[in-house]
Amino acid sequence: MSQLAYALDNQPCVQQQPVLLCQQQDLVPFSGVAARFGRHAIALFYLPGEEVELYGVSHIDPASGAPVMAHGLLGESKGEFYLAAPLHKQQYRLSDGQCLSDSTLKLQVFNVQLQHGQVWLLPPME
Amino acid sequence: MTTSITKQLLVIGNGMVGQHFIEQFLSRADAAQWQLTVFAGEDRPAYDRVHLSDYFSDADAGKLQLAADSFYRDNDVSLKLSEPVLAIDREAKTVTTAKARYFYDKLVLATGSYPFVPPIAGNDKPHCLVYRTIADLEAISASSKDAKVGVVIGGGLLGLEAANALKLLGLEAHVVEFAPQLMPVQLDKDGGELLRSKIAQLGVSVHTDKATSSISEGTEQRLQLNFSDGSVLQTDVIVFSAGIRPQDQPGKDAGLEPGARGGIVINNQCQTSDSDIYAIGECALWQGQLFGLVAPGYQMARTAAAVLCGDSSQSFTGADMSTKLKLLGVDVGSIGDAHGRTPGSISLRYRNDLAGEYRKLVLSADGKQLLGAVLVGDNSYYDTLLQYALNGIALPAEPQSLILPQSNSKPLLGPAALPDSATLCSCHNVSKGAICAALDSGVQDLAGIKSCTKAATGCGGCAALLKSVVEHELSARGVAVSTDLCEHFSYSRQQLYHLVRVDGIKTFNELINSHGRGHGCEICKPAVASILASCWNEPVLAKPHVALQDTNDTFLANMQKNGTYSVVPRIPGGEITPAMLISIGKVAEQYQLYTKITGGQRIDLFGATLDQLPLIWQQLIDAGFETGHAYGKSLRTVKSCVGSTWCRYGVQDSVSMAILLENRYKGVRAPHKIKMAVSGCTRECAEAQSKDVGVIATENGWNLYVCGNGGMKPRHADLFATDLTDEQLLSYIDRLLMFYIKTADRLQRTASWMNNLEGGLDYLREVIIHDSLGLAAELEAQMQLLIGNYQCEWQTVLNDPAQRARFNSYVNAAAPARSEFGFVPERGQLIPTRQLINKETTL
Numbered sequence: 001m002s003q004l005a006y007a008l009d010n011q012p013c014v015q016q017q018p019v020l021l022c023q024q025q026d027l028v029p030f031s032g033v034a035a036r037f038g039r040h041a042i043a044l045f046y047l048p049g050e051e052v053e054l055y056g057v058s059h060i061d062p063a064s065g066a067p068v069m070a071h072g073l074l075g076e077s078k079g080e081f082y083l084a085a086p087l088h089k090q091q092y093r094l095s096d097g098q099c100l101s102d103s104t105l106k107l108q109v110f111n112v113q114l115q116h117g118q119v120w121l122l123p124p125m126e
Numbered sequence: 127m128t129t130s131i132t133k134q135l136l137v138i139g140n141g142m143v144g145q146h147f148i149e150q151f152l153s154r155a156d157a158a159q160w161q162l163t164v165f166a167g168e169d170r171p172a173y174d175r176v177h178l179s180d181y182f183s184d185a186d187a188g189k190l191q192l193a194a195d196s197f198y199r200d201n202d203v204s205l206k207l208s209e210p211v212l213a214i215d216r217e218a219k220t221v222t223t224a225k226a227r228y229f230y231d232k233l234v235l236a237t238g239s240y241p242f243v244p245p246i247a248g249n250d251k252p253h254c255l256v257y258r259t260i261a262d263l264e265a266i267s268a269s270s271k272d273a274k275v276g277v278v279i280g281g282g283l284l285g286l287e288a289a290n291a292l293k294l295l296g297l298e299a300h301v302v303e304f305a306p307q308l309m310p311v312q313l314d315k316d317g318g319e320l321l322r323s324k325i326a327q328l329g330v331s332v333h334t335d336k337a338t339s340s341i342s343e344g345t346e347q348r349l350q351l352n353f354s355d356g357s358v359l360q361t362d363v364i365v366f367s368a369g370i371r372p373q374d375q376p377g378k379d380a381g382l383e384p385g386a387r388g389g390i391v392i393n394n395q396c397q398t399s400d401s402d403i404y405a406i407g408e409c410a411l412w413q414g415q416l417f418g419l420v421a422p423g424y425q426m427a428r429t430a431a432a433v434l435c436g437d438s439s440q441s442f443t444g445a446d447m448s449t450k451l452k453l454l455g456v457d458v459g460s461i462g463d464a465h466g467r468t469p470g471s472i473s474l475r476y477r478n479d480l481a482g483e484y485r486k487l488v489l490s491a492d493g494k495q496l497l498g499a500v501l502v503g504d505n506s507y508y509d510t511l512l513q514y515a516l517n518g519i520a521l522p523a524e525p526q527s528l529i530l531p532q533s534n535s536k537p538l539l540g541p542a543a544l545p546d547s548a549t550l551c552s553c554h555n556v557s558k559g560a561i562c563a564a565l566d567s568g569v570q571d572l573a574g575i576k577s578c579t580k581a582a583t584g585c586g587g588c589a590a591l592l593k594s595v596v597e598h599e600l601s602a603r604g605v606a607v608s609t610d611l612c613e614h615f616s617y618s619r620q621q622l623y624h625l626v627r628v629d630g631i632k633t634f635n636e637l638i639n640s641h642g643r644g645h646g647c648e649i650c651k652p653a654v655a656s657i658l659a660s661c662w663n664e665p666v667l668a669k670p671h672v673a674l675q676d677t678n679d680t681f682l683a684n685m686q687k688n689g690t691y692s693v694v695p696r697i698p699g700g701e702i703t704p705a706m707l708i709s710i711g712k713v714a715e716q717y718q719l720y721t722k723i724t725g726g727q728r729i730d731l732f733g734a735t736l737d738q739l740p741l742i743w744q745q746l747i748d749a750g751f752e753t754g755h756a757y758g759k760s761l762r763t764v765k766s767c768v769g770s771t772w773c774r775y776g777v778q779d780s781v782s783m784a785i786l787l788e789n790r791y792k793g794v795r796a797p798h799k800i801k802m803a804v805s806g807c808t809r810e811c812a813e814a815q816s817k818d819v820g821v822i823a824t825e826n827g828w829n830l831y832v833c834g835n836g837g838m839k840p841r842h843a844d845l846f847a848t849d850l851t852d853e854q855l856l857s858y859i860d861r862l863l864m865f866y867i868k869t870a871d872r873l874q875r876t877a878s879w880m881n882n883l884e885g886g887l888d889y890l891r892e893v894i895i896h897d898s899l900g901l902a903a904e905l906e907a908q909m910q911l912l913i914g915n916y917q918c919e920w921q922t923v924l925n926d927p928a929q930r931a932r933f934n935s936y937v938n939a940a941a942p943a944r945s946e947f948g949f950v951p952e953r954g955q956l957i958p959t960r961q962l963i964n965k966e967t968t969l
Contacts, residue, residue, distance in 0.1 A: 028673065044937075071680060073647075073648035073651055075647030075649075078613075091648075
């Protein structure tokens with residue numbers, strides 16, 4: 001069992017029903033906001049006009065355990081988008097959550113989608 | 127260590143070479159076996175004689191001092207000031223001063239030299255002075271009060287320096303030289319002639335071929351010089367600078383072997399005829415040669431220190447006497463055999479009377495080696511020529527190309543062509559090989575090389591060459607020395623700043639679309655956000671800038687390790703009313719914020735959640751506070767002492783000045799944070815010398831110090847200007863900050879910014895004080911724009927519901943309880959739990 005000090009945890013999200021998280025207007029273009037789903041906190045990054053317009057990753061920083069990832073800076077390198085952790089600037093690839101600077105760190109990825117102005121959390125993709 | 131094995135090492139003389147000897151000796155492991163005692167004739171510890179005339183632009187003798195006063199104490203060196211040695215007894219192995227006798231096991235003579243005063247009748251009249259020590263400068267300065275005309279007798283290197291000093295003192299300056307030309311030692315006839323005409327243009331009258339026969343009372347001025355050709359010149363001050371003579375008296379009296387024309391004879395180990403006595407510097411005679419420059423003296427000091435510690439691998443084998451300097455603003459360089467005295471040597475000359483440039487090469491008979499050179503008017507050729515001459519590098523087929531003016535094909539001697547043995551810095555004897563070794567050991571930049579090898583920290587003449595070698599070697603090692611900001615912009619921060627300003631660019635998207643590529647990253651986004659703020663000072667949270675800001679700028683607070691934030695209201699100058707203090711306390715109490723006094727004389731409140739920030743700030747603003755910008759790359763605080771308001775020592779109102787400065791520059795975004803302080807007297811309780819901008823009160827106004835910092839690599843600020851009025855102080859700081867904002871790299875503090883400016887502090891003075899780039903008015907106007915556009919960012923956020931919404935922790939849930947973040951009590955306050963996460967069970 002993970003021993004987070006919060007009422008949050010970063011256990012894999014296994015819910016099987018689509019869940020409405022928030023509205024599109026809650027998102028901030030090219031930046032992040034955080035949303036709650038039960039004990040999960042999800043950082044949502046909105047990239048209007050890009051091939052993938054919305055990414056959802058855990059709001060919990062894998063390195064420190066602090067709920068801060070939605071406040072990291074969005075970066076791009078060679079066409080790939082990543083998130084720079086706000087506390088110590090580790091870079092995490094948004095598509096799969098892999099940390100680019102430390103192979104032992106990974107950010108949980110959530111299957112989120114933007115549909116008709118609404119942000120949905122969908123069951124995890126296999 | 128027991129006293130029985132401690133040996134006595136006495137050093138006579140605490141000039142530049144004597145001081146270098148102490149430092150070299152102490153750096154050796156064996157030094158611990160010795161007790162070091164140093165005798166100085168002067169009343170102050172060693173100072174920089176090379177830059178003596180800085181005394182007149184700075185009026186601060188302390189700036190010239192080579193080592194801090196604590197150096198001697200910390201290293202257990204007994205420094206006897208104003209205690210010249212009167213006699214040496216080699217039998218008893220003692221030296222005698224007016225105060226006591228001292229035993230020695232080994233003795234080092236570093237007595238230097240004294241100025242030669244030609245035997246002219248009347249040379250002992252009042253206002254007949256010499257130019258050698260700080261005491262001499264004080265005498266010249268005193269004598270120049272109420273004086274109009276000053277004459278220097280002697281047109282050599284030091285004489286021209288002295289003429290510059292007289293000019294700086296506001297006198298009509300003349301130089302009288304016995305030889306037919308100026309600087310006869312270093313320059314040939316054509317070079318001397320050109321130097322003369324250039325110096326005359328600068329308002330210094332030059333009289334060559336003049337022998338002074340006597341000095342009598344003047345009629346118009348205080349004194350009259352009578353020349354052998356019957357002409358006369360009236361003056362108020364006379365400075366003799368007709369050469370130096372070795373200070374060899376105590377050594378000669380003790381029976382050490384002297385040279386025919388003075389000096390104490392030494393061997394390659396710097397030992398005199400008595401192997402327990404060493405001589406170094408200007409008092410030492412090596413193979414019939416005296417060395418009146420600091421670099422050879424330093425080499426002797428190193429040799430003597432090594433030999434004394436049993437390292438016989440070092441020896442002194444002569445020294446290069448090449449010189450490069452700026453005399454009264456004129457470039458002059460002399461390398462090796464400048465006069466072409468080598469049998470069979472041939473010369474190539476370039477002379478341009480229009481541009482005021484003269485260059486000569488002296489070549490070996492076969493035209494393949496460079497033996498010497500003379501440069502007047504443009505020293506940019508010097509470094510390359512010196513490397514050819516010192517390292518015996520074969521000349522190109524057409525050696526004249528080395529001195530002809532800029533043609534595109536000028537074959538520069540690139541850093542790659544230099545052998546590892548090539549000496550780059552002769553002051554500290556640093557070779558290219560030593561630079562490479564330092565780079566191999568992990569040093570990554572020019573500033574690091576300077577601090578670890580000391581290269582380019584002596585006379586600074588090799589700075590440009592060092593830079594090119596370091597850059598070349600770094601790129602050879604695969605270290606990118608590209609100045610590109612990141613993969614999205616092929617520009618340095620400085621270039622981007624100019625693009626933003628020139629093209630009037632207001633947003634990141636405009637900039638990356640017109641001058642960059644891709645989508646940006648965590649490097650370029652905050653850097654560009656800072657540039658945009660520095661140019662236009664729009665609120666950093668205005669819509670187009672929101673996604674660019676680092677977390678701290680996004681939420682106008684400092685994120686702490688557990689994801690909560692700290693809050694720092696501005697307390698200008700550290701002055702606060704009890705009522706304001708109570709209101710901070712009330713807020714802290716209400717929100718259970720951990721409260722701590724900062725180093726910058728304000729109060730930091732920790733542990734606020736994102737959702738609490740606007741609530742906390744609403745209360746603070748209602749109580750009259752503004753944001754403190756603790757989160758921004760901008761002015762943090764202006765620390766102050768109470769100054770003349772309360773302190774019995776204070777001479778100016780430092781608190782009022784600190785408040786004025788803090789309110790003037792608050793909110794201005796810069797490449798990095800900026801700290802300032804104002805002290806009310808020289809006791810310096812506000813520690814202004816450790817700040818980017820330090821202000822210290824004097825009886826007459828304010829002294830301005832710049833480019834200091836604390837932190838990981840502390841650096842004392844440099845004295846920049848003295849006795850400023852309030853208006854001068856503000857305009858210098860305006861210009862300095864704006865110049866820093868315009869030209870520094872991303873996240874570069876002022877200290878390393880200045881270190882990386884070619885020309886360093888002097889260049890900065892030229893730009894800021896003397897307006898050498900003609901930028902002063904523009905810099906002040908740009909600063910005025912930033913000051914005029916200031917707004918409290920927290921006030922702006924609170925007034926805008928959309929911005930305020932950003933402070934909701936979750937877009938779809940209520941604010942989290944603070945307990946979710948995990949706090950535990952300690953000493954009556956709440957602190958984060960020590961461990962937030964169990965590493966083993968993370969993903």
